Amino acid sequence: MIEKLSQLVSTLGPTTLAAESQPTYSWWFRNWGATENATHSDTIFMNIWWISVGWFVFLMALMVYFVIRYRRRPGVPAPYSPSHNTSLEVAWTVIPCFFLTYMFLAGFSGYIEKMVAPGDAIEMNLTAKKWDWTLTYPNGASSPERTVVGAAAKTQAGDATPGARPIPIFYIPGDTSVKLKMVSQDVMHSFWVPDFRIKMDIFPNRYTTYWFHAKGPDQSSPVLKDSTGKDVTTAQGEKVHYNDHFIFCAEYCGDQHSEMWGIIRVVPRVYYAAKIEEWNIEGKTPEEIGKLVYQSQGCVACHTVDGSKGAAPTWKDLFGNTVPTNAGPTLADENYIRESIYTPNAKIHEGYPSNMPVFTTAQIDERRMQGLIAYIKSISSKAGTAPAAAPAAAAGQSPADNKPADTKEAPKK
């Protein structure tokens, strides 16, 4: 008993059964985790599992044996036997306490590892909203890359065929400690990367943190390809290896909670540095900035730009047209767009629920706002004909001659 306990306690420390010494996964996990903390946590889980199996088999074997051995025989009474035994009862109360103490201590040590980020961790900001994530890198850039997880686009993290919502891909440097400062824009969410074996709730009123130190991709990891299928290379001409890990929202947040996913793509540090520089808005035209913001802030999750139906109004040909709102028909000009982003519930587009999250000026600053407006203008045919000064007069009027042919309300006039 003592030996077994000391053996068990010896796994408490940071040195654990590393992935190398466990070549095959148990039934329980899809892999032994993408961080050392994950591997440690799996070791604790497996230890508890085998302790539990031991107890369970012991108890069930006794039960089955007693049921067979002492089955009822007609006319034969149950023999007298004591119904109380102090030393036995004390023993079976105290022995489990040793196991429970081990579990508590092991859990505590793993918990501290998972909760306390090292001082040199890179800090990034993560915002959650129904039903999307935005990650802001230290240089202010955000990842505009997204993918449709499904039959058409198989990812390494696992094949999937959910709805066609594009989910964000966050590039993360390998072999680097990363600390996320997380906050929600609406209801509660929870950030869970199963491969990291940790989740943390996200609240609308305070920050929570989440840290990890993902193992970097090695030569056995897949090679990143661009949209044409060619290998992506760094500036030095080296192929880029990567590892993908799914992000799931783990706190129920409404309608599309079950599609609130993301992908953490662990890449070499050099490639990460190049990527976030590429997404930096410095030196870009407003239209380019707008397109980046459209993708990185998650507008793309609900608003389409090709006129097709989404969970929210399309941006195609939005600018310069009159939209039906609960406050009456409104001309979609610069001020309408601005108002709809900072105070979305001021006017709600008819036929759509009030699901639009509130953005603050910290998330979308003036430069990005100008960019979004420029981007929406660039995909609207009326953009040139509706000068910024005109809307006050036009609002609420909805002159029929100002309407494009595609709106159904036009014949009413």
Add this chain to the structure above:
Amino acid sequence: MSTLDSSNAGHLGGHHAHGGSYLTPKGGWLTTVIDWATTVDHKKIGVMYMVAVLFMFFLGGVAALVVRTELVTPVRTVEVQATDPATGQPMVDAEGKPVMKSEIRGQWLGEMKAKITGQELTSIDGGNNWYNRAFTLHGAIMVFMVIIPSIPASLGNFLIPLMLGAKDVAFPRLNLLSWYVYVTGSIFAVCSIVIGGVDTGWTFYTPYSTTTDAEYANVVLMVLGAFILGFSSILTGLNFVVTVHKLRAPGMGWFDMPLFIWAMYSTSLIQVLATPVIGITLLLLIFERMFRIGIFDPALGGDPVLYQHFFWFYSHPVVYVMILPAFGVISEIIPVHSHKKIFGYRAVAFASLGVALVSFLVWGHHMFASSGELAATVFSALTFLVAIPTAVKVFNWIATLYKGSIALTTPMWYALIFLFLFSIGGLTGLPLGTLATDLHLHDSYYVVAHFHYVMMGGTIITFVGGLHHWWPKMFGRMYNQFWANIGAFTVFIGFNVTFFTQFFLGTQGMPRRYASYIDDYQIYHVISTVGSYILLLGFLIHLFVFLHSLVAGRKAPANPWGGLTLEWEAASPPDEHNFHHEPIVKHGPYDFDTTVPPHWDPKDYPLPARPKHAH
């Protein structure tokens, strides 16, 4: 060791004419209905609770099958062609292919809203709306309307006065009121479902629950339903506490009470102490929703974590409201069907009280992923404390089997199934109390599997087992044990197929309350769904066995299993006033080695020779 059983049995013939069994109709069907609707007889109220609970179990079960069926495929399983809101015609896309409802997000809800409000169908929110409603429905019904009242309200009402040798509970009219309050609360919940359902999950976490479907009354109705059901719990609990204190038969000291009574007593204490907390919390939620008073919603200056604290301060103790009565039932079934004194009576009795006490100190373990480090550590340590009294009980039950005379009747099969399932449920809780592993497993399918093993494998399995144990007493009819055993076996297989797979889903990363998932998980979901249909089959077998018993079952003797507690001294079914004379307790509830069971011939029950050193 003669007890009053002989005198009770002796009176059966003579006194039957005035009164008779509580089931004897009072007249025509209208008279009978009015009689039942206005009855203050604890037995009738218990039976009415049983019928109501079984009906809600059916509703919740249908919702569960809807959820499981949807999860067969990673995307929508149930596909229905959408209707164009403008033309009312089936919708097709540009190429003439049919457009499914799931592609138009939220058309299910939209149609429901349109029907009720008469508004034009315009809503385009949410393809998962109906899935979210199905799992909320399942959770809310099973927790608030099935598991919480299952054993306490139905078996408890029927058995507590009988086991104590009393004529009725302490406050019979309050008892009837509790039933009507329960029905009223359930009607509120059903109304909420009929007008469109609730998509908050049974936990009603804020701020989602205070903002979703803001213009509709569904959530308020459902929360109000839960609020009202709480009062039913409080009143029943209060009634039972007073009954146990004041109405024990002469000669019955605290440690002569059956362990079922101990368990019910502990349960009632929790109900009286914890339910008011959820009551006021739900009221605050309604205030916030209707009058925008900021308590939990940060947009109004509130704190959502406060809601979680309030909610789990009730809902964790209530987990023991669900499981303690099951412990009580098992503590009855095992000794009776083994004809063996329970091992460690006092340990089992005090373990019930111990669990009730500790249950108030562990609510924080539902919030490891949201609370601060120090709080989480303290709650983790306290959580492991609960494991000890629970483990002790399991050891006691298994030790009771030792040197028994074990009859494998249907109730006994259920007790053994309980030991199997509940051991898994308890042991799989350990990685959830362990902080490091809980951060991974929290809100995953592992948790879903764990609490189904405890709540369903513990409480529902025991409820069904208890029904089989006391069915002859309640309705005076035996049932077909062969088919009942087949049913029990089917339920056992179906249960494990359904829920054991979900442990793997959880560790591999499947979150709770997901309608869509990555393809890797599909095989487990398919197995789990097959299991749920096996479970359905098992419960249907039980339903037919019970119905057959009521119609054509052979008449039950007063004491079919040879139990020693007082309810077995009464007739089957019991007379209206339970006993002809107030029983006097002369033997312990489990003295099988020194007492011939009431109504049994000593020739059929030879007492064992007592060793000299025994006292």
